[in-house]
Amino acid sequence: AQSVTQLDSHVSVSEGTPVLLRCNYSSSYSPSLFWYVQHPNKGLQLLLKYTSAATLVKGINGFEAEFKKSETSFHLTKPSAHMSDAAEYFCVVSVRGGADGLTFGKGTHLIIQP
Amino acid sequence: SQTIHQWPATLVQPVGSPLSLECTVEGTSNPNLYWYRQAAGRGLQLLFYSVGIGQISSEVPQNLSASRPQDRQFILSSKKLLLSDSGFYLCAWTLIGLNTEAFFGQGTRLTVV
Numbered sequence: 001a002q003s004v005t006q007l008d009s010h011v012s013v014s015e016g017t018p019v020l021l022r023c024n025y026s027s028s029y030s031p032s033l034f035w036y037v038q039h040p041n042k043g044l045q046l047l048l049k050y051t052s053a054a055t056l057v058k059g060i061n062g063f064e065a066e067f068k069k070s071e072t073s074f075h076l077t078k079p080s081a082h083m084s085d086a087a088e089y090f091c092v093v094s095v096r097g098g099a100d101g102l103t104f105g106k107g108t109h110l111i112i113q114p
Numbered sequence: 115s116q117t118i119h120q121w122p123a124t125l126v127q128p129v130g131s132p133l134s135l136e137c138t139v140e141g142t143s144n145p146n147l148y149w150y151r152q153a154a155g156r157g158l159q160l161l162f163y164s165v166g167i168g169q170i171s172s173e174v175p176q177n178l179s180a181s182r183p184q185d186r187q188f189i190l191s192s193k194k195l196l197l198s199d200s201g202f203y204l205c206a207w208t209l210i211g212l213n214t215e216a217f218f219g220q221g222t223r224l225t226v227v
Contacts, residue, residue: 046120106157
């Protein structure tokens, strides 16, 4: 079985300050991990993915995430928040093929203060 | 390149009316197709998935059904909508294989009144 825990339902940061969105996972096998972003009333857009290559993964819009197997974590970071980063972020784990192999976290709502 | 189309973007329907949401994928063959529902302030709930034409798996017993009449077409239906069917519905597809990411449509905001 696999599971994903996003440790914060809401995160608020000031524009220009760093962003940290936390994600922990559990799985019986080597996972693939993804971060998605969702703006209001929009679909989910892939930010980045880890699939057993480099543990530090760079994505779009300046985001990056580090896979830490010892901590079973895949936290999402950005050095400097922009107002346009305000959105819902989902951490997703996949450990097997098959159409139902994706497990989503419950999401973290990122608020950017001016 | 692959694209996914989902329509309509918004829908307001009375209780007891039927529903049909459509999703099509372009630029790929034999994708895995999914329907998710996202209730206000909550995560994604997988409703149905399909690995091929006519093959539908249901994750949650409910008032909805799905069909896949063509390889790249996925339809979500209901004969009689309930108030609890309101939500944001997302169609997605993945390639067949291990650990591939999902690609999402833009979603349909359904409000049952």
